[in-house]
Amino acid sequence: MKNASATILYNKPLTSGYYKLGLGWKNKGVRPGHFVMLRVSGGSDPLLRRALGVYDVLRRGQGIELIYKVVGKGTTILSNMEKGECLDVLGPLGNGFKKLKTPEKLIMVAGGVGLAPFFMLAKEHAKHGAKFLMGLRTKAEAKILGDIKATGIKVLCSTDDGTLGTRGFVTDLLKKEVKKDSIVYACGPMGMLKSVAMVAKEAGACCYVSLEGAMACGIGVCLGCAVKTYGASHKPGDTTYNMVCTDGPVFNSEDILWDELG
Amino acid sequence: MSVNLGGGLRLSNPVLTASGTFGYGIEFAPFMKLNAIGGILTKGLSLLPREGNPAPRIVETPSGMLNSIGLANVGVDAFINEKLPKLKKYKTKVIANIFGETISEYTKVARKLESEKGVHALEVNISCPNVKKGGIGFGTDPREAAKVVRAVRKVTKKHMMVKLSPNVTDIKLMAKAVERAGADSISLINTIPGMVVDVNKRRPMLAMKMGGLSGPAIKPIAVRMVYEVSKVVSVPIIGIGGIMTARDALEFIIAGASAVQVGTANFVTPDASVKVVRGIEDYLMEEKIGSIKKLTGSIID
Numbered sequence: 165m166k167n168a169s170a171t172i173l174y175n176k177p178l179t180s181g182y183y184k185l186g187l188g189w190k191n192k193g194v195r196p197g198h199f200v201m202l203r204v205s206g207g208s209d210p211l212l213r214r215a216l217g218v219y220d221v222l223r224r225g226q227g228i229e230l231i232y233k234v235v236g237k238g239t240t241i242l243s244n245m246e247k248g249e250c251l252d253v254l255g256p257l258g259n260g261f262k263k264l265k266t267p268e269k270l271i272m273v274a275g276g277v278g279l280a281p282f283f284m285l286a287k288e289h290a291k292h293g294a295k296f297l298m299g300l301r302t303k304a305e306a307k308i309l310g311d312i313k314a315t316g317i318k319v320l321c322s323t324d325d326g327t328l329g330t331r332g333f334v335t336d337l338l339k340k341e342v343k344k345d346s347i348v349y350a351c352g353p354m355g356m357l358k359s360v361a362m363v364a365k366e367a368g369a370c371c372y373v374s375l376e377g378a379m380a381c382g383i384g385v386c387l388g389c390a391v392k393t394y395g396a397s398h399k400p401g402d403t404t405y406n407m408v409c410t411d412g413p414v415f416n417s418e419d420i421l422w423d424e425l426g
Numbered sequence: 427m428s429v430n431l432g433g434g435l436r437l438s439n440p441v442l443t444a445s446g447t448f449g450y451g452i453e454f455a456p457f458m459k460l461n462a463i464g465g466i467l468t469k470g471l472s473l474l475p476r477e478g479n480p481a482p483r484i485v486e487t488p489s490g491m492l493n494s495i496g497l498a499n500v501g502v503d504a505f506i507n508e509k510l511p512k513l514k515k516y517k518t519k520v521i522a523n524i525f526g527e528t529i530s531e532y533t534k535v536a537r538k539l540e541s542e543k544g545v546h547a548l549e550v551n552i553s554c555p556n557v558k559k560g561g562i563g564f565g566t567d568p569r570e571a572a573k574v575v576r577a578v579r580k581v582t583k584k585h586m587m588v589k590l591s592p593n594v595t596d597i598k599l600m601a602k603a604v605e606r607a608g609a610d611s612i613s614l615i616n617t618i619p620g621m622v623v624d625v626n627k628r629r630p631m632l633a634m635k636m637g638g639l640s641g642p643a644i645k646p647i648a649v650r651m652v653y654e655v656s657k658v659v660s661v662p663i664i665g666i667g668g669i670m671t672a673r674d675a676l677e678f679i680i681a682g683a684s685a686v687q688v689g690t691a692n693f694v695t696p697d698a699s700v701k702v703v704r705g706i707e708d709y710l711m712e713e714k715i716g717s718i719k720k721l722t723g724s725i726i727d
Contacts, residue, residue: 165456167696203694208489208642208670233645254696346466378482380693385449387495388484405477405498424480 165383170253173227175245179307182232183243184219184276188227189253194218196284197374197414200228200255201382204241212380214238215409216278217351220311223314228253231308233277257382258413261285261349261372269345270294273338273360275352276305276411281374282351283311290317299334299356303327335359342367350374350417355426361417371417377408384410392421427686427707427718429464431662433584433610435547437464437519437685440718441703442676444587444666444689445470445523445549446495450509451516452460457696462703465519467687470551471539472524473531475501478656480633487623488669490641491690494622497525497554502535510544520544521587525551529577536578544660547585550578552604553593565591565616568603579608587664590614592651594646601655613664613687614655615648641690642668645685649677656723670698672705679706682723 173186189200201213202220204313220229234243245251261281264270272282279298286296291310295318302325313319320337320393321329330337334352338360346369357373364371379391382406393415395402403421406412427439433531438461443454444532445467446534451460452514460466478498500509505522513520522545532550539545552565552574564570575588585636588604590597601612617638622631628638648667654662665678667686675686691698 167457209640210486211489211491211690252695378484378491380484380690381696383453383696384486385447385453386493387478388481388493388497388499388694390478390481390483392480403428 165256165257167252167254170301172245172247172249172251174247175243177243177333178231180426182308183231183232183234185232185242186227187230187253187392188221191221191225191228191256194221194225194228194256195260195359197260197281199258199382199413200230200253201257202242203252204238204245210238210241210249213254213382214242215376215379215382217374219283221284228259228292229275231280243279251294254382257409259411259416264289264347266347267292269347269402271338271341272296272298273334273348273352274349275299275334275356276301278350278356279308279312279376280351282349283315284310285349286317287314290315290343293318295320296387297334297337297341298322299352301325302330309385320389333359335363338363342369344368348372357417358392358422358425361420361422364417372414373417373420374413375408376413379409382409392424393419394421427703428719429544430550431585431587431611431664431684433547433585435519438517439703440679440685440706441462441699442467442521442685442687443699444687444691445551447689447692450513451518451520452509454511454692454696454703458514458577458700459689460518461502462700463518464685465521465546467521467523467549468509469499470497470523470525471499471505471535472497472526472607473502473534475499475504482632483503483637485631485637487620487622487641490643492622492637492639493617494632494637495633501539506542510542514544518560519546521547521549521590522550523551524578525554527554532574533577533581536581540584543549547587547609548578548582549587549589549613550575551589551616552617553589553591563591563593565600566594567612568599571600571605572581572607575604575607575609575708585610587611587613587646589616589666591616592647593617596646597651598654598658601659605659605661609661611664611684612659612660613666615651615667618644618647621662626703640668642670642674645677646667646676649681652678653681653725669702670694672702675702675706676709679718680723680725682725684719684722
């Protein structure tokens, strides 16, 4: 874990507001599900760093690649930055996804930019027969799937408007694919994650979700990104707060009190 | 660069880290030399552990942020047993921020810390509501504030810093009240209550609706209050509010502060406090000022 200046190697638009960002930032031990905090402004507005999931490790740890979508002030500034510019990067942060003993049972479920943590896993587990389910708004967004498709992994898509794959939610795809012994890894909007957790539970499958939370620091001190979880006994009264940044962002979906998520 | 705040508290330099922005200190060891700053303020400690408020707990604002963490902390016993031992190998001063919902909670926390050699001072957070008095804030009524400070004074021989809330009509009255009640120093300001509305959902952005504003947005208010308080008290003042750089810290010092606390900046740049120390040193060299003491209150007005 370190805070260091990184040089932008490339910052290319992919499609529909999605960008791919390459950073010269030496790292060790980055795993799928880790994230970094980027400072996009040297000034005070926006004040806080932006949390982005690591998409890939470049040149054996000489850099990292990130995927982001322009949604607000911070990502707009980021999208206007050019090759050669520098920005502060804090990381790698978080717990990441667990190493799998049975990767052939893995079903990854992503919504939009939530695909970020899955490219490294897809590269590793395509040969084991893992599957990748992707929820998009429309066919034009499918360009962000290029790398993941190239791994040879089985990819199934849903779109809101039916222009690609199944019309509807990615959870509809999951319902068809999930089995009792599946291991579901999911990342995407909170509503999607909640549905994924329910579908996995009904099927009796285990499910891990990568959460987002409003956070200022990323290192467990601001205590902003609290998520209510069950304690060890898993009884209704035994609950506590965990921090997305240091206890997560990956949680067992059974540990989360889904109805109390903000 | 050394500063004597009285009451047995001497700092190697005037830069501290504000309570609630620096964890229990040890979290920052990977990013900076803890010994390079004058001292650290712990997360606010209560008699029993507190889990804090529902999320969302923070939201960004123009040049600032709102938080409603809800004073989540491990409790004073866990602090003494689990956190404090890890700080003992550092020379930096450890100042325990304490709070309670009754006067007796304040004094119980202070008593538990009194025998701990690793705790060099207390900072009394009086911004809490007094539950026994129907929730009236200790920090918004000079008489209530004085009661807390007097009670803690009776049980501690350590340096007692008292942290003021800006949520009052006249901060000078609060400062004078806590000085008379026995404060060795006064730190200000705590956060300013604020609110952000999600226009799409037509709901408050924070689960608790309101939160405390911090960051550069509040700095001019904080500098003004430090300046005002410095005119009416004789104990040292510790300036807090939106300090991101050494120049920000120097504003507070010139306006009357003997030391400063760096807060929200720790979230943005983990070693911000060290950079503030270095920047103040450079300023003193460039301006050929022999000691930081000479700069305190040197404003030409």
